[in-house]
Amino acid sequence: MQAITFQQPYKVLVKTVPIPKILQDTDVIVKVCVSGLCGSDLHVYRGDEVGIDKDTIMGHEFMGIVNEIGSNVKDLKVGDRVLSPFSNCCGECFYCCRGITSRCEKGQLFGCLKNGYGIHGGQAEYVRVPLASSTLVKIPEGISDNTALLLCDVLCTGYFCAENGLNELAPQISYLKQYKLEYQKKDEYDDIVVVVVGCGPVGLMSIASAIYLGVKTIYSIDSIQERLEIAKEFGATPIHLIDENPIEKIKEITNGRGADIVLEAVGNLSSLDLSFKLLRPAGVLSSIGLNHSNTFPFNPNDGYHKNLKYISGRCPVRQILTKTIPFVLSKKFNFEKIITHEMKLSDGEKAYEIFEKKLDKCVKVVFKK
Ligand SMILES: [Zn+2]
Ligand SMILES: [Zn+2]
Incomplete structure (x- = not known):
């Protein structure tokens, strides 16, 4: 599959890499429909976030379709249309039980691997989501792919x-x-x-x-x-x-x-x-x-x-979605107005440059296949 990978500060590379596999019985593999390029990806890109492994797949915003499912995943099935918060969560630790899902004791940020530890990101055709049952959220009817992508973080x-x-x-x-x-x-x-x-x-x-x-x-x-x-x-x-x-x-x-x-x-x-x-x-x-x-x-x-x-502090997306999904369904705002650039994964290198330098009146970039 194609993926945008981190190489060194100010250098990402579109590469062909293996499709991720189920590693634990609570994993789901999501086939990505839309992924986002976010201001916090620039912290990685610029090297402000130190220690990111070379070849880490970038990106923490993605929505798509459940493609493969671990044997212990509940409430999700192949074919479900889902979005993911920018970090995963267990749903049962001290913090998750208090609604602070962004500080989950088992939580990891997508697109953040250091010394081999961490999880790859969503700027790829497929992504592995550990702790999927308590992380992924099914997207209700009436929410477009692009708006669902905005719900992952911003x-x-x-x-x-x-x-x-x-x-x-x-x-x-x-x-x-x-x-x-x-x-x-x-x-x-x-x-x-x-x-x-x-x-x-x-x-x-x-x-x-x-x-x-x-x-x-x-x-x-x-x-x-x-x-x-x-x-x-x-x-x-x-x-x-x-x-x-x-x-x-x-x-x-x-x-x-x-x-x-x-x-x-x-x-x-x-x-x-x-x-x-x-x-x-x-x-x-x-x-x-x-x-x-x-x-x-x-x-x-x-x-x-x-x-x-x-x-x-870091937004507990999984908990906040209980409020922002009704907000989106109220149809009071056209949130997609902020998406100025729809690009292909293969344009990854160019996309980072445009976004970083705020060229071409860029506000938000999303990747579609
Ligand atoms: Zn983001
Ligand atoms: Zn937790």
């Missing part, structure tokens, strides 16, 4: 980011409703201001999610015009990072306070710094961008004096 991750922000603000809103009569008649999120920093796939999905969850006022910051346009179509007011002054603008709108919630969807120090500065005292910084920095751009003293609420 849509759930964006939703998780927005939901985390709103959950952390909830005590302030219930306090407000208790003490201010006029707020009792209002919708929960009528008066809050949310800002999204970064309009890549995850940022765009967090905009749609925040609006779906009831947010009325949302601003989106990026320096790429095409991305700001999609953000606007999803319902955000765009702010250009370079041509405008985002901090001034948000202060203007909020009587000098700053945003109630900032959803940070980039994952570097400058975006985290901007997010902190955009935030009002006791606001929520919900950070979802995978960040390889080893320090914060603000210090504990800054955090203390802002009564900062900071929340981050």
